[in-house]
Structure formats: structure tokens, C-alpha cells
Amino acid sequence: MTYRNKLLRINLESKDISEEPLDMQIVQEYLGGRGYGVKLLYDELPPKIDPLSAQNKIALMTGPMTGTNSPTASRWCMVFKSPLTKDTLNDTHCGGSLGIQLKKAGYDGIIIEGVSSAPCYIHIQDDKVEILDATDLWGKDIYETQTILEEKYARHSVASIGPAGENLVKYACVINGSRAAGRGGIGAVWGSKKLKAIVVNGSSRVDVANNYAFKQLNKHFLETLMGHPVTGTGMGLYGTPILTTAVNKSGVLPVKNFQEGIYDNVRAIAGETLRELMVKKKPCQGCPIGCGRTFEFEGLSTHLEYESLWALGPNCNIDDLKVIFEASEKCNRLGLDTISTGNTIAWYMECGEKGFVSDAPKFGETAPYLQLIDDIAYQRNQGKLLAQGVREAAEKIGQNSADFACHVKGLEMPAYDPRGIKGMALSYATSNSGATHLKAYTVIQEILSTPYYVDPLAEEGKAALVKEMQDVYATLDSAEWCKFTSMAVFSTLKCEVGIYAKLLTTATGFFIDETEFKKIGERIYNLERLFNYREGLTIADDQLPKRFLTETLPGGPAKGKLVDNSNLLKEFYRLRGWEDDGSPSDRKLEELGIAPIYTSAKLxxxxxxxxxxxxxxxxxxxxxxxxxxxxxxxxxxxxxxxxxxxxxxxxxxxxxxxxxxxxxxxxxxxxxxxxxxxxxxxxxxxxxxxxxxxxxxxxxxxxxxxxxxxxxxxxxxxxxxxxxxxxxxxx
CATH class of the missing domain: 3.20.20.70 (Aldolase class I)
Structure with a gap:
């Protein structure tokens, strides 16, 4: 079967390196990837630890599909307690080749713990595993680090942090090739452990349990993806920037820190414009969709996705592609999450606009904006404040600046204004890791009309849709398939998963039907919720910032709209089988085989x-x-x-x-x-x-x-x- 049945446990403090068998009970209940990592850290992390302390651990995991030739299955993830949200687990996924190489080296994952006394990196060549000195790499940016290590280790995959991670910026990321493990501050956790890079090469094959059936199903899966207008045509032609025009037309493209939902000069940055600037497609390994690409403009080259384009562009009122390219390239070199970077800077610009601070760039002002990105990565000047993330920065600035600090649970919001897209409003609020679009991407139905159009301003059915997508996406994250595949796979709002379940069955040798596929995701989602409950989160953390509750959108289809999630939350909690306060009920936990937490006597x-x-x-x-x-x-x-x-x-x-x-x-x-x-x-x-x-x-x-x-x-x-x-x- 596709599992290698082996984990590495690496203690950076003691330098101990050991192997341990994959726990097959966890595999049966949580599959791998995100699910396995969540279960492992739920069991091993003490409550209330500081995410940047030696007590935090990183579960770097592959999934059962990683390393097979199933479309989009090159992915891997890291699960960790986030320094940005402080109280939640975060899972960040990457389409780079490191997961494939780790699987080929014979490992399903790595558990990283402790803090090194000096900068180090991990080198893995099949069963040879070593912790090596990285003093000469410390201080170098992502590109310099990758170049040095790729020259030293031919045919290896390199994942590394840049200066932002070294300086413990709370939204620093890890870069593997041209792909980022971007959200939640994993780069800062690496930096806190003095871990500069992981370098991996493996030489063995990744086999599946039933090769003939797997090939036949893969063929059907590929035909489904290539026959769909979004995954087969749109993404291939334009990449993710194709979303810019559609989101803007729907009136939910956030402008000037979510003050508006329509960008007047959207054509300057639209996917159609960028297509003319593409010099190279940069798909994840083995991905037929091919949404990644490199663009070139006036001597500048960068790998740019829709979220980065928005965060560094319209959200800061920047429409100059050269400036956006330069900002994107800075973030990539320094190792910064572009969503959090653009969000935090836009908030600071608005603080200046309102007179709360005197040293902020103005919206649309380019030179100080670009300088601020450097200052964030090196925690200097105003960048020291902004490096903590928008929630903590707002707490320090005060003056009601928290009202327009656009985050949930401390994680900055992505590129869809929730006032005009009710599914995403609920998705942001109920995401266990904070404001991310990747826990339930209802943009598929509400904007892209896949599998058919759903009114983004209607509430009916949205609680059920968000719950279904959260469960399915949790299992996709654990198998390590790309969620973009769901655009072609879902045929109704019930989120059908038949092809996924059959592929998993033929790959692993375990029988997994559609019901069990969704049950695995539900179990993962409830365990994450239980972790948050243990850390002290409450129903108050399932709320959106005040801006969306009290300030209407000034124009577009959602003109005059606010967010009122009160009824949707009640319906969502009911569908989840949770208590009225949003905590997992004993009955639901026991149904899923999870032991409840008793923090007080039961009456x-x-x-x-x-x-x-x-x-x-x-x-x-x-x-x-x-x-x-x-x-x-x-x-x-x-x-x-x-x-x-x-x-x-x-x-x-x-x-x-x-x-x-x-x-x-x-x-x-x-x-x-x-x-x-x-x-x-x-x-x-x-x-x-x-x-x-x-x-x-x-x-x-x-x-x-x-x-x-x-x-x-x-x-x-x-x-x-x-x-x-x-x-x-x-x-």
C-alpha cells in the first residue's frame, strides 16, 4: 500500500534522531496529512504552551496520495500551534516536491521538536538522516539558501525559511521551490527552533495496493478535471489571477482594507492582462491543472497567485503591476505570507488615514509601502509592530483600530469580502484555524457557479454547505489532494466524493466509502475544535470584525449589506451536533470515537x-x-x-x-x-x-x-x- 509505515522523530536540542512506526489506528481514523498531524499534536502538546517555545512541535506529514501519480497528489503539510493565532492549531499545505521526496525516502512524516543551540538544517537521503550546521546560511534569503543547497545536493528538494522566519515574524512562511507553506506563521516556528532548511531526496517507489484499478480510476479522474471549464481550461490559461475579474464583478474584491468591494482599475491587474506577461507555467509536480506561473514585467519576474495579487494590490490601493511584482518578489525572498503582509499593511495605512498613527504610508503610496515589507521581515521601525500580525498590532495601537483589523482568531482574512458572500462569512467565522478560504471555499458555488449558481447573498442552505465542505476538505487535506479538484468533482451541493473514496481504497487497501470519507473529515474537524476549546476559545471567537457587522459595502451587488451570522451559526452548530455555545457535545465526540474533555463537573x-x-x-x-x-x-x-x-x-x-x-x-x-x-x-x-x-x-x-x-x-x-x-x- 501507499503508506511507508515509518515516521522520523527529530529532536533539534538533543540531536536525537529516531524512527517509529506509523500508528495504524490513527491512520484508520485520521488517514494522514492534516488529520494525522492534528491527532498527534492534540495528544502530545501540553495545553496553553507558547507557540514559539521549545514545547511546540511540528508534524511535517505526507498523505496516502503523496508520491502516487494521482493528479495534484504532490502535496504535503505541516501542523503546528500557530504563533499568529496563539491558541489554535494550524495546518499549512504546500505543492512543492519535498513531500514526494520524503515518501520516496521511506517516511510518511517527520516530528520535529526541541530548539537547536545553533542554526541547523536537516538532510535526508533515503535512510541517512542528519542534522547539520547552518550558520553560514543564517541571514540569507530564500533564493540564496535554495541555490546553495541545491548546488550542494543534486536532485534534492529544499524547503527553507528566509529572514522573516529567522526574525520570528508571526506570519513568516516556508518556501519549497516556487510553492509556499504560507499561513499561520510556520516560518516563525522554524526560526524559533533555529531550523533553516530541510533537504530531502529519496530513491524508492511509492506503490499502491491495487495498481490496475488505481490506474483506471486515475484516468477517469484526469478526464473529469480536464473536461471542466475551470480546472481544464480557465486555470490552465490564466492561473488563479482569473478570479480577479469574477470576484470584482461580484462586488467582493476587498479594496483599501475591506472598505470597498469593487476595484475601478481592475483591468490593470486582471488575469487577462497578466496572461500576456506569463513567461513560464509553474505547476506543482504531477498537476494537470497548472494554475502556477511566472510573470515578467519591465525587467521584474515573480511567481504570483490571486491572493498575493489582491493583498499586495487592491487591498493597499496599488494598481501598478511593477510595484506589485516587486512586493511579491520581496515576500517570496524574505519568506513572508503575502495575505497577512498585505492585510497588515493595509490596516496600518487606514490607521494613518484616520490619524491614529503619523508614519504610515498612504493608500497607493509605493516607496514607503515597499520599504515597510523589508522592515517587517527584519522587525525594525514600524515593521516591528506589524510583524506581530494585525490583531496584536491593533491591541497596541488601540483607538478603535481593532474595529477594522480584518482577521478571525488572529489570522488575517483572504480576498473575499464576507458582506457579499454569505457562505464565506460563515466559513471564516467557523474555521478552526482562523480566517482562511481553504477550510470551506464556497466561492466555487457562490461566484464561479460550480456545479451551479448559488445566490451569494442568500442564507438558505449555507450552513449545510459550509459544514459539508469543511468535512470533505479536511479529508482532502489528509489524503493530500489539491482542493481545486473539487470544482470538477462536486456535482451538487452535497459535495460528492465517490472518485476520491475509490482512489483511496485502491491506493491504501483499506475500504473507504463516501460515508467514511466524510466521517474522517468530521472527526478531524471536531478534534481541532476540541483543541481550541481546551485552549480557552469560545463562541466569541466565531465572530467577524466589527467592520463587517456595522459598515455596509458602498457599491456593487452587495451594496448596503452587513454580516449577521447569528442564525447561520445556530444552524451550523445544530448540524455539527455541538452545544449552543459552539463547543463539541459529548454525544458527537463519542459518536466519532473522541474522548470528551471535562473541564468541570457535569450537572x-x-x-x-x-x-x-x-x-x-x-x-x-x-x-x-x-x-x-x-x-x-x-x-x-x-x-x-x-x-x-x-x-x-x-x-x-x-x-x-x-x-x-x-x-x-x-x-x-x-x-x-x-x-x-x-x-x-x-x-x-x-x-x-x-x-x-x-x-x-x-x-x-x-x-x-x-x-x-x-x-x-x-x-x-x-x-x-x-x-x-x-x-x-x-x-
Missing amino acids: QVALDLRDMDEAIKIAKRSVAGGIDWLECGTPLVKSVGMDIVRNLRKLFPHKTIVCDLKTMDTGYMESEMAYAAGADIVCILGIAPDTTIIDAVGCGKKFGIKIHADLIGVSNPIERAIELEKLGVDY
Whole structure:
């Protein structure tokens, strides 16, 4: 199968290098890539750590598709606690060749921990792994570093940081070839560990479980991609800058730090204009879509994507392509995330416009704008403030500047104004890692009309769409396919994943159907949410900045519109099976096989009465008062039967329901009855025979219902509790 069944664990402080087997239980539940990395760090990172401390770890992961010849499957990712958001995990993905080379070297991933005493880089040549001195590379930019290491190590893939990462800019990135692992500040985490680069070459093949079936499915997958107008034609002709005109026409191209949604001089920077300046296509390895390309203008050459074009252009009111090219090239050389860079500078420009600061460039002013990019990378002058990201900078400037600091959870917003595209408004708000378009890209439906047009200003169906896309994209990130493929694969708003599931099955040898494909993504999304909950995030962190709630767009199709996510959030939480406050419910976590976190005692109300109507009234008042568990007491169940369980489940779909049957025999049958009615926990007597206990536990394992033993009447409660625990009782 496609897994190499081996991880590297590298401690930069002790210089220990070890191999450990891939945990196949994690593989079955989280697949690889993002999912495996999230599970690993959830288990290994202590709560509340400083992301730039030695305690933070990096899970550099490939997915099961990495290194196969499936279209777009050259990708790899890094999962880490983000210094920009401070409290969330971030997963950043890259289309460079390092993942393929790592897989060919025999590894599914690398766990990097500790802090080196001096600058270093990691060199991997098949099973030869070493930590080498990088003192002579420290201080060099991305291009210089890549050139030196590529000359030293032929046919190796090089990923490195630039001065921004070395200087701990909180949105520094890692560059692999011409592709960036861009968001969340992974470059700063590398810099904090004194890790300059990773250099990898492998010589073995990556095999799949069923080569014949895999080839046939791949052929169909490729035909699907090439037959679609966006992935087969549009992206190939224009690259991602093709989005500029469409987004502007929809009135959601952010201008001057999201003050406006239409850029008057959009033709100067549109994909159609840039097509004339393309000198070379730069696709990710093995990608038939080929959205990447190099452009040349007045002696300047750069690799430019839509998000970079927007962030460094219209968002700062810059329409001079030469200046945008120079800004892009600076970010690429210095190792800066272009979205966060352009966003933070645009916010600072507006601070100057409002008189909050006196040294900010004006919107459209080019020379000080370009200088500011250098200052950010080296943390000097005003750049020292802006290097912390827009949220922290706004906290320091004050004067209501946070009202127009465009971020969610600390991560700066990408190139779609949420006032005019309701799906993205909810997507930004509920993304576990902050404002990213890559957790649920509803632009596909709302602007590109794929698979068909969905009104961007309508709320109906958007909560379900965002939830579906979040789950599917989490699994795509774990398999390591490019999300652009979904434009061609989805045929309805249900986000069909049949071709993906079949390819995974033939590649891995594990049977994965469409239901399991989405369940894997749902499990990942809930575990990320649980990590955030553990770190102290609340429903307040699922909100957009004040600008979008109180300032209307001045023109375009969304003229006069604001964001009001209140109803969408309620619907989204309901669809997710979460509590009203946005935290994962015990019931949902247990359904997904995730252990809940108990940060406080659970409050339980025992409905020990005979009248169902009265019991329901008490249950409603109890839930309104914050009760966690509803117990259907023994007298109530004897009086009205399992109808009380069914009715409470219908009324309170996400609350934990205990069915107190005080079972003495027929353990399996009564536990199954409670489960079928909707109970989460069934109560049996601790004095019951062991055979009854074992029957009940067997039912619990089969259906997922928890078994609680009541120790009433037990002569030695401690001794019996130990025995019951050994028999498998949950409570």
C-alpha cells in the first residue's frame, strides 16, 4: 500500500534522531496529512504552551496520495500551534516536491521538536538522516539558501525559511521551490527552533495496493478535471489571477482594507492582462491543472497567485503591476505570507488615514509601502509592530483600530469580502484555524457557479454547505489532494466524493466509502475544535470584525449589506451536533470515537417521577438553566416506557440522556432497547451477576452506548468498582 509505515522523530536540542512506526489506528481514523498531524499534536502538546517555545512541535506529514501519480497528489503539510493565532492549531499545505521526496525516502512524516543551540538544517537521503550546521546560511534569503543547497545536493528538494522566519515574524512562511507553506506563521516556528532548511531526496517507489484499478480510476479522474471549464481550461490559461475579474464583478474584491468591494482599475491587474506577461507555467509536480506561473514585467519576474495579487494590490490601493511584482518578489525572498503582509499593511495605512498613527504610508503610496515589507521581515521601525500580525498590532495601537483589523482568531482574512458572500462569512467565522478560504471555499458555488449558481447573498442552505465542505476538505487535506479538484468533482451541493473514496481504497487497501470519507473529515474537524476549546476559545471567537457587522459595502451587488451570522451559526452548530455555545457535545465526540474533555463537573437532573408531561417541563427548565445530563429515572421509565427517552432525544438532540433501568438481568437486551430509543448511557445494577454486566458491555461496544453501574446495595463498593472497571463498565 501507499503508506511507508515509518515516521522520523527529530529532536533539534538533543540531536536525537529516531524512527517509529506509523500508528495504524490513527491512520484508520485520521488517514494522514492534516488529520494525522492534528491527532498527534492534540495528544502530545501540553495545553496553553507558547507557540514559539521549545514545547511546540511540528508534524511535517505526507498523505496516502503523496508520491502516487494521482493528479495534484504532490502535496504535503505541516501542523503546528500557530504563533499568529496563539491558541489554535494550524495546518499549512504546500505543492512543492519535498513531500514526494520524503515518501520516496521511506517516511510518511517527520516530528520535529526541541530548539537547536545553533542554526541547523536537516538532510535526508533515503535512510541517512542528519542534522547539520547552518550558520553560514543564517541571514540569507530564500533564493540564496535554495541555490546553495541545491548546488550542494543534486536532485534534492529544499524547503527553507528566509529572514522573516529567522526574525520570528508571526506570519513568516516556508518556501519549497516556487510553492509556499504560507499561513499561520510556520516560518516563525522554524526560526524559533533555529531550523533553516530541510533537504530531502529519496530513491524508492511509492506503490499502491491495487495498481490496475488505481490506474483506471486515475484516468477517469484526469478526464473529469480536464473536461471542466475551470480546472481544464480557465486555470490552465490564466492561473488563479482569473478570479480577479469574477470576484470584482461580484462586488467582493476587498479594496483599501475591506472598505470597498469593487476595484475601478481592475483591468490593470486582471488575469487577462497578466496572461500576456506569463513567461513560464509553474505547476506543482504531477498537476494537470497548472494554475502556477511566472510573470515578467519591465525587467521584474515573480511567481504570483490571486491572493498575493489582491493583498499586495487592491487591498493597499496599488494598481501598478511593477510595484506589485516587486512586493511579491520581496515576500517570496524574505519568506513572508503575502495575505497577512498585505492585510497588515493595509490596516496600518487606514490607521494613518484616520490619524491614529503619523508614519504610515498612504493608500497607493509605493516607496514607503515597499520599504515597510523589508522592515517587517527584519522587525525594525514600524515593521516591528506589524510583524506581530494585525490583531496584536491593533491591541497596541488601540483607538478603535481593532474595529477594522480584518482577521478571525488572529489570522488575517483572504480576498473575499464576507458582506457579499454569505457562505464565506460563515466559513471564516467557523474555521478552526482562523480566517482562511481553504477550510470551506464556497466561492466555487457562490461566484464561479460550480456545479451551479448559488445566490451569494442568500442564507438558505449555507450552513449545510459550509459544514459539508469543511468535512470533505479536511479529508482532502489528509489524503493530500489539491482542493481545486473539487470544482470538477462536486456535482451538487452535497459535495460528492465517490472518485476520491475509490482512489483511496485502491491506493491504501483499506475500504473507504463516501460515508467514511466524510466521517474522517468530521472527526478531524471536531478534534481541532476540541483543541481550541481546551485552549480557552469560545463562541466569541466565531465572530467577524466589527467592520463587517456595522459598515455596509458602498457599491456593487452587495451594496448596503452587513454580516449577521447569528442564525447561520445556530444552524451550523445544530448540524455539527455541538452545544449552543459552539463547543463539541459529548454525544458527537463519542459518536466519532473522541474522548470528551471535562473541564468541570457535569450537572445531571434525575427525572424520578411518573408523569411524562411534568418530566418534560422539568427537563426544559433544567436545560435552560445549564444542565448537562438528563436522567430518565427508573419510576418514569416503568410508568411510560421508552417513550420518555424518545421524546427527550427529539427535544434535546445534543444533550446526554441517561436511561436508569437498574438492570439486573438481560443486560444486552435492555441496553439495546435504551440505545434504540436514543439514550447515551444506560444504568445497570452493580450487584447484578457478572454475566449481565458482560452482556451489557458487549452491547455498549457494538452500538456505542455507555454503561453505568449503580453501586446501590453493594456491600464493598470500592472492591466491586474495581471489578466492574475490569469488566468494561464506563461509569
